[in-house]
Amino acid sequence: MIVERPSDARGHARHGGWLDSRHTFSFGQYYDPQWMGFGPLRVINEDRVAGGGGFAPHGHANMEIVSLVLDGALAHRDSTGGGGTIGPGELQLMSAGRGVQHSEYNASATEPVHFLQIWIQPDRVNTAPGYAQRAPREDDAAGGWATLLSPDGADGSLAIRQDARLLQVCLQPGMQASTRLDPARRYWLQLARGGITTPRALAAGDALGFIDEGGALDLTAGPDGAWLLLFDLPRD
Structure with a gap:
């Protein structure tokens, strides 16, 4: 089964003139019982934060919180001492564990920052909080698959x-790019930027979910190229 999630069907929220956010799954004041998540993938928010804006310190527990910057720069601070500024193509992982306070601000007072915030439910609870960053690499843009997150840091x-x-x-x-799907797993394909023409025409913000699907997944970029994210998730 292939599940379609068009960009313009996502939830939409604006806050205080500084935040414009699109919600793939139910989040905050946006609630849709048909879109509560996809396996342990609970949140994909596409956020645009105006210069000088950001999320004041607040708490989370027992969630893997990932930020991927598309444009601009994002400044992070948390109660474990973790923190830093991440730019385009850079990934930040905060394991909230048994509880952590953190803030996310636009690192610029004038220019916007555009990023994805992703929440994944962990398979263990009340662990020690953790923080890590992955800088972009030269081969990330070479047309091959790069592993951003994994259980073992491979x-x-x-x-x-x-x-x-x-x-x-x-x-x-x-x-073109290709990968193989295992029907014992589930997959979420999120288009961060650009467009693809196969297996279906998708534009930025669109997504496909794959359940009980196996075999080759062949992708072809459209005239603007494509930046694609593929979540490989447990079946149940």
């Missing part, structure tokens, strides 16, 4: 507390 990825992987591929116009 291939220079960040280690996540779940049997899940996050992969990305960045394709130039007309370029």
Whole structure:
């Protein structure tokens, strides 16, 4: 089964003139019982934060919280001492564990920041909080799959507390990429930027979910290229 999630069907929220957010799954004041998550993948928010804006210190527990910057720069601070500024293509992982306070602010007073915030439910609870960053690499834009998150930190990825992987591929116009789907797993394909023409025409913000699907997944970038994220998740 293939599940479609068009960009314009997502939830939409604006706050205080500084935040414009699109919600793939139910979040905050946006609630849709048909879109509560996809396996342990609970949140994909596409956030645009105006210069000088941001999320004041607040708490989370027992969630793997991932931020991927598309444009601009995001400044993070948390109660474990973790923190830093992340720029385009950089990934941040905060394992909230038994509880952590954190803030996220636009690192610029004037320019917007555009990023994805992703929440993945961990497979263990009340662990020690943790923080890590992954800088972009030269081969990230070479048209091959790069592993951003994995259970064991393989291939220079960040280690996540779940049997899940996050992969990305960045394709130039007309370029192709392929991977194989295991029907014993479930997959979520999120288009961060650009567009693809196969297996279906998708634009930025669109997504497909794959359940009980096996075999090759062949992708072809559209005329603007494509930046794609693939979540490899446990079936149940």
